[in-house]
Amino acid sequence: MRFSGVAWTDSGFEVAVLDAAGRPRSPATRFAAGQVGAVTAHLLALQRESAAAGEELATVIDSTNGMLDGGLTAAGLAVYRADPWTLPARPAFGSVPAAELARAALRDPAAVVRLGTDTGTMGGRSAEMIAHIDSSATALARMVSSGRCLWGNTGDRPVVALTFDDGPNPPHTHRVLDVLDRYAVPATFFCVGLHALAHRAELDRMAAAGHQIANHTWSHPYLPDLSRTELLDQLGRTDEAIAKAVGDDPGPRMFRPPYGGRTPEVLRWIDESGATVVLWDVEPCDWSMPGPEAITRAVLDQARPGAVILLHDGGGDRSQTVAALPAVIEGLTARGYAFARVDRLPVT
Structure with missing residues (x-):
């Protein structure tokens, strides 16, 4: 299993990917605001690379990022949400770093929630929202x-x-x-x-x-x-x-x-x-x-x-x-x- 995290910043997005041992597969990649298509293409390439190695790829966002999961799931990616209580403190402005999002799923796969086009970003928290x-x-x-x-x-x-x-x-x-x-x-x-x-x-x-x-x-x-x-x-x-x-x-x-x-x-x-x-x-x-x-x-x-x-x-x-x-x-x-x-x- 490989784990990718997608973080947001004041100027765009960051993507990091870890292997099953928690080692970075490559340096974190940054994308400017507006490059959602490029983020999606990058993650799909990582998914193909993982599949060629006989592994699955889990992509993780957090509850402060409702911009991407709809398009990512529609593209065929397995997208999960990590909630604040599973993550370190956020920076002054932005989500936690992408590697920390990936690490949350690596650390405890049961603590992240699988999302779909029918659930939306906050799937699994509907009772709390109500x-x-x-x-x-x-x-x-x-x-x-x-x-x-x-x-x-x-x-x-x-x-x-x-x-x-x-x-x-x-x-x-x-x-x-x-x-x-x-x-x-x-x-x-x-x-x-x-x-x-x-x-x-x-x-x-x-x-x-x-x-x-x-x-x-x-x-x-x-x-x-x-x-x-x-x-x-x-x-x-x-x-x-x-x-x-x-x-x-x-x-x-x-x-x-x-x-x-x-x-x-x-x-x-x-x-x-x-x-x-x-x-x-x-x-x-x-x-x-x-x-x-x-x-x-x-x-x-x-x-x-x-x-x-x-x-x-x-x-x-x-x-x-x-x-x-x-x-x-x-x-x-x-x-x-x-x-x-x-x-x-x-x-x-």
Whole structure:
């Protein structure tokens, strides 16, 4: 068995691979932000090399990295998640080094969780996530009532907001923008900072078309696993990356927590940052790639006036979302719905 770890940094990714004795197979390899395809190709080459030697390759990320596993598993890699209690302390900004991620699986294979396109990054922790969300109900209700969280909006006006998470992600973000342009539909993009750093052209195009660009953290972590400083750094650095495309006054600071992950403490920290939390009312689970028809059907079945619709342009292959988008727009339009950015959604 061989073990590879994939770490994230303030500028990109690091990949390290260990053999069954814990020895490095080669020096750690660094990839700049935006080189997700190169990371995937490198890991696939390592997998082929392992197979030629009669060994399997396990690739390990951690809960602060929700950017890669969807695409890696879809490519045929065996991807696992190591949780904070199995790892050494993280640096000031970034995940633990790639070799430490690989070593976590080597040290105790039962302590890492196998991921799949149907589970998402946080597979195996759903009960914990639900408990965290349930514990946050009172704090979230206060934020909704004070206008610091947009969720569960209802009203008589048939207007909905299309939102796209986890990009920019060429070529899928570009194709989503093509469809939105064709139908003259505004949308809101919740961008991951490390991707925004690398794909300025996509952000420039969003801004030029009048779409809203909002914050979805730097590395797509599970927020309850972060300290206050780590969370605020994730938001602040992503704001900086977005500001390079939209200027210093991008409008209301809106933030979507990855996975909707929250605790009362996390919500307090976000509130202190000055950002408005945006959740969602319609979730077709397009990230699990159920097929364009299933995505369209779920959106049309769940839509109602004031709804915020959660879709994805990043996090992996989003060709199904692109394929579903025309039918989603046409279906909603036929039912009398108009479209608005989240910050322009009528609130009643």
